[in-house]
Amino acid sequence: xxxxxxxxxxxxxxxxxxxxxxxxxxxxxxxxxxxxxxxxxxxxxxxxxxxxxxxxxxxxxxxxxxxxxxxxxxxxxxxxxxxxxxxxxxxxxxxxxxxxxxxxxxxxxxxxxxxxxxxxxxxxxxxxxxxxxxxxxxxxxxxxxxxxxxxxxxxxxxxxxxxxxxxxxxxxxxxxxxxxxxxxxxxxxxxxxxxxxxxxxxxxxxxxxxxxxxxxxxxxxxxxxxxxxxxxxxxxxxxxxxxxxxxxxxxxxxxxxxxxxxxxxxxxx
Amino acid sequence: xxxxxxxxxxxxxxxxxxxxxxxxxxxxxxxxxxxxxxxxxxxxxxxxxxxxxxxxxxxxxxxxxxxxxxxxxxxxxxxxxxxxxxxxxxxxxxxxxxxxxxxxxxxxxxxxxxxxxxxxxxxxxxxxxxxxxxxxxxxxxxxxxxxxxxxxxxxxxxxxxxxxxxxxxxxxxxxxxxxxxxxxxxxxxxxxxxxxxxxxxxxxxxxxxxxxxxxxxxxxxxxxxxxxxxxxxxxxxxxxxxxxxxxxxxxxxxxxxxxxxxxxxxxxxx
Numbered sequence: 001x002x003x004x005x006x007x008x009x010x011x012x013x014x015x016x017x018x019x020x021x022x023x024x025x026x027x028x029x030x031x032x033x034x035x036x037x038x039x040x041x042x043x044x045x046x047x048x049x050x051x052x053x054x055x056x057x058x059x060x061x062x063x064x065x066x067x068x069x070x071x072x073x074x075x076x077x078x079x080x081x082x083x084x085x086x087x088x089x090x091x092x093x094x095x096x097x098x099x100x101x102x103x104x105x106x107x108x109x110x111x112x113x114x115x116x117x118x119x120x121x122x123x124x125x126x127x128x129x130x131x132x133x134x135x136x137x138x139x140x141x142x143x144x145x146x147x148x149x150x151x152x153x154x155x156x157x158x159x160x161x162x163x164x165x166x167x168x169x170x171x172x173x174x175x176x177x178x179x180x181x182x183x184x185x186x187x188x189x190x191x192x193x194x195x196x197x198x199x200x201x202x203x204x205x206x207x208x209x210x211x212x213x214x215x216x217x218x219x220x221x222x223x224x225x226x227x228x229x230x231x232x233x234x235x236x237x238x239x240x241x242x243x244x245x246x247x248x249x250x251x252x253x254x255x256x257x258x259x260x261x262x263x264x265x266x267x268x269x
Numbered sequence: 270x271x272x273x274x275x276x277x278x279x280x281x282x283x284x285x286x287x288x289x290x291x292x293x294x295x296x297x298x299x300x301x302x303x304x305x306x307x308x309x310x311x312x313x314x315x316x317x318x319x320x321x322x323x324x325x326x327x328x329x330x331x332x333x334x335x336x337x338x339x340x341x342x343x344x345x346x347x348x349x350x351x352x353x354x355x356x357x358x359x360x361x362x363x364x365x366x367x368x369x370x371x372x373x374x375x376x377x378x379x380x381x382x383x384x385x386x387x388x389x390x391x392x393x394x395x396x397x398x399x400x401x402x403x404x405x406x407x408x409x410x411x412x413x414x415x416x417x418x419x420x421x422x423x424x425x426x427x428x429x430x431x432x433x434x435x436x437x438x439x440x441x442x443x444x445x446x447x448x449x450x451x452x453x454x455x456x457x458x459x460x461x462x463x464x465x466x467x468x469x470x471x472x473x474x475x476x477x478x479x480x481x482x483x484x485x486x487x488x489x490x491x492x493x494x495x496x497x498x499x500x501x502x503x504x505x506x507x508x509x510x511x512x513x514x515x516x517x518x519x520x521x522x523x524x525x526x527x528x529x530x531x532x533x534x535x536x537x538x539x
Contacts (some may be wrong), residue, residue, distance in 0.1 A: 007360070111295070247376055
């Protein structure tokens, strides 16, 4: 009997099996539950029930608006920061980048709790009492606070890769600082922008921990639906999850497919 | 000349302001963690009461232990599985490689809550009760793809002929893997492990959906205590100020030490 020669390909088997059981099968289960009713009959009733409920629809709109505002604010803050860091000639710029990433290593629930205490302190001051009930403001602030590093890192790594000689060429050819920025920096940073936007937009639609802790439980986002349905109706919960899944696939596909993304958290380690 | 100085100051001010925004809440907690008070904004004098409360509460200590043990177990298993997976994938045909990679990306890009819900329902459908096993699986699902992502670049940089040479010189394939390939990809494996630890420590959602009843980690405990918000929890919450401060200080020390050692290495190379 001949023992087959060891092939390195076989090392992949445990991981492939793991992925089938714990990634593919769960997705199929969700798909099945989303298209069945409580009696396990195939039906579209979950979709119809969900999308014909005006309160649900208005929550979705609110949630999308919150996510959109969060993403835009993150982008507006992160772009200049990444630009300044990528272009600074400072020797220690790695340390400053590190400072932006450090808070991510504290558990995010602890961080959001810290922000909550800060808001409590401010709302006890004269003239700022209104802050206690500014639930939407606090939620968006918290999400920006929590997700900002996810925007800064991909932008920074992308900008660092831009070839310096392009800037020189642009200046040599007579372009000013503004033209160079608009025609070189912005287009070449787009991959970073796309990956930053997906890293921020999706969590700010689904991370209900932030909205619960900072919004006095008065702000509902799409992720919260899944949490609520998990206790009552798995079919509806799976349906919402499936919708989110489709959103993810479409946005990934639009932003350049399943290429290996910038390993955001790993870049600093 | 003058314009560039003003510009530099503006740039520094902007970066400084954003950093201040990120650190203000943590620093606030750090300051108040050394005060007797249970309420931020009301100082009652220096005291280490929150620290002693933190370390004398067996429930709190238990959940801190749970958090770190879980992170270590999940990260270690993810690292083994992910490293083997990345190695295997690397030598597979392009089609197979692409398929495995695409599936592996799903937990990375997916919303955490979708992953968590899908796992939770699947465990029930299959008839596996929630236990430490399901919790570890849940964490492995979110950690392993990141290990794969950090090992793959090292495989691409690797010199492939060394493995062949080892085989030609009579090494068994396993020995060649262990002695020749592993040393070349070890930086990626280590950073994958660190990444997995971070992801597991930071997790709330997957933990909630896959944990056995009664199992608490730092994040589930703090979230529940905050959402209840009564008199009793005020004392518990203020001991979290101490916890946040300790974690923060540990991180700062870790970063300083790792920077210093890397500086030393550079010096030594010269």
